[in-house]
Amino acid sequence: MNTAAVSLNERLEDTDVRVLLLENIHTDGADFLRGKGYQVEALDGALGEDELIEAIQGVHLLGIRSTTYITEKVLNAAPDLLAIGAFCIGTNQIDMAATSARGIAVFNAPYSNTRSVVELAIAEIISLARRLHEKSTDMHAGVWNKSAAGSHEVRGRTLGIIGYGNIGSQLSVIAEALGLKVIFFDIDDKLALGNAKRCSTLEELLAEADVVTLHVDGRPGNAGLFGAEEMRQMKPRALFLNLSRGIAVDTAALREHLESGHIAGAAVDVFPIEPKRQGDAFESDLRGLPNVILTPHVGGSTEEAQQDIGRFVASKLRSFTEFGSTSLSVNLPELNLAAVPGRHRIALVHRNAPGVLATINGLLGERGVNIEAQSLSTRGENGYVVTDVAAEVSAEVLIELAGLPETVRIRQLS
Structure with a gap:
């Protein structure tokens, strides 16, 4: 029984x-x-x-x-x-x-938190393109660095979205309204919204995108999805965002490509190992880099x-x-x-x-x-x-x- x-x-x-x-x-x-x-x-x-x-x-x-x-x-x-x-x-x-x-x-x-994640992604794309994080750090240090060098509009740039589910597709629509050209890659057959263009391979997307953003789920097959080889294939001086799953990205490789200048800046909200409680110590390969925005898994935290x-x-x-x-x-x-x-x-x-x-x-x-x-x-x-x-x-x-x-x-x- x-x-x-x-x-x-x-x-x-x-x-x-x-x-x-x-x-x-x-x-x-x-x-x-x-x-x-x-x-x-x-x-x-x-x-x-x-x-x-x-x-x-x-x-x-x-x-x-x-x-x-x-x-x-x-x-x-x-x-x-x-x-x-x-x-x-x-x-x-x-x-x-x-x-x-x-x-x-x-x-x-x-x-329920799709819109919140999308808004954070848009905010971070603009912040990285304008180097707002670095300028804010300088200001807090008492340095007045009023320069346009390295600051860009996002209008006319190409956004590459990896993972075209609920978040990726809504980001596609809003990004296009801001004047970004949108391309995406997904292993499933997804209907393109607006003027977004589907890429047949990940390599095709990486070669074209000025900004690459991950929006994949946590299935085991996505562990290590984005490593040193994928970063190498990105356009020189492209931007990178991960607001999806910490296990998807090799953070040590990301640091190397940021320090070399191949990747111009990154925004990361999720990590392979995250503290369990408020106030616990946080460790990451990405700490201390001036061209990186780090947030404590707050994509949906509005x-x-x-x-x-x-x-x-x-x-x-x-x-x-x-x-x-x-x-x-x-x-x-x-x-x-x-x-x-x-x-x-x-x-x-x-x-x-x-x-x-x-x-x-x-x-x-x-x-x-x-x-x-x-x-x-x-x-x-x-x-x-x-x-x-x-x-x-x-x-x-x-x-x-x-x-x-x-x-x-x-x-x-x-």
């Missing part, structure tokens, strides 16, 4: 739901969940693996950002965990295979973006907990069956195998359970079925459903 599934048969009341939010998630997210009656604990910093294992005991919903890593070891220590909310875009910090295997839903905020993310992800966690909705889930099959007052709902995650639905319905029929509505969806190795029935199902029937060899997780929601 699947004992992991059996342990979740008991229905949770709102006041029983325990939530742990890490990494200074916006108070709107915590307030939303508290307003639903959930017990919410919010911490400012990230937690390491051992700290998280201790803190996650008895927690049903976990909220993180980009610095807390959810490993299989953590998940093994969290039998009560129902869902994880990544209050950011990326989810590479979560062991997705392990969460799916346990029927734990993962949600993120794929669009009040507007964090407020939107807090509300959005919190609402997804609540909808999954109370109604079994997996709309926009990163890992589980998407399903959103409208709730009808008076019905009782069973949510069952199962292995995607032929005949599972027939087996479930056959068992319910044999026990005299009347099905009033039902929805099934599959995704990869998992299937997910939500069933509304006329009366609350007995513990014995739930245990039988949990004992099916295909069952991963089962909950009676109402």
Whole structure:
């Protein structure tokens, strides 16, 4: 029998739901969940693996950002965990295979901070082109350096965008409105917006772009994407930005190309290793270079973006907990069956195998359970079925459903 599934048969009341939010998630997210009656604990910093294992005991919903890593070891220590909310875009910090295997839903905020990242990219492109960072440093040092040497307008320059997803494509539109010529490269077939031109190879983009900006995701294949060879292929005196993933760039190679003058300036917001808490020491190969703008992973850190993310992800966690909705889930099959007052709902995650639905319905029929509505969806190795029935199902029937060899997780929601 699947004992992991059996342990979740008991229905949770709102006041029983325990939530742990890490990494200074916006108070709107915590307030939303508290307003639903959930017990919410919010911490400012990230937690390491051992700290998280201790803190996650008895927690049903976990909220993180980009610095807390959810490993299989953590998940093994969290039998009560129902869902994880990544209050950011990326989810590479979560062991997705392990969460799916346990029927734990993962949600993120794929669009909420897009505008904030784009605005930072535009600001940094202009700042680098005008050498504002260097001029500001001189002024703080008491040096009046009023010179146009090395300062340029961005109008008429070519912007090369690597990764043409939500952020890259919106940056494309705004950059073009500023008078930049836009080219892009993406491994997927993406529709060009405005007058942007798609490059067939990365090499083609690097040879043409005056500014190169990375907007890729955190998939393992992007680790080391941009190294010494790619930098060598850039136009002499081009600018470079990375506001996407720290693992994508060889920072030691970037320093060498900045010091040699081949790359005229860089702006970097993400790093291979980042401090877990406010005030912790920060180390990087790029520190101390006058032609480099360093920011502490703040691309999406505006009040507007964090407020939107807090509300959005919190609402997804609540909808999954109370109604079994997996709309926009990163890992589980998407399903959103409208709730009808008076019905009782069973949510069952199962292995995607032929005949599972027939087996479930056959068992319910044999026990005299009347099905009033039902929805099934599959995704990869998992299937997910939500069933509304006329009366609350007995513990014995739930245990039988949990004992099916295909069952991963089962909950009676109402």
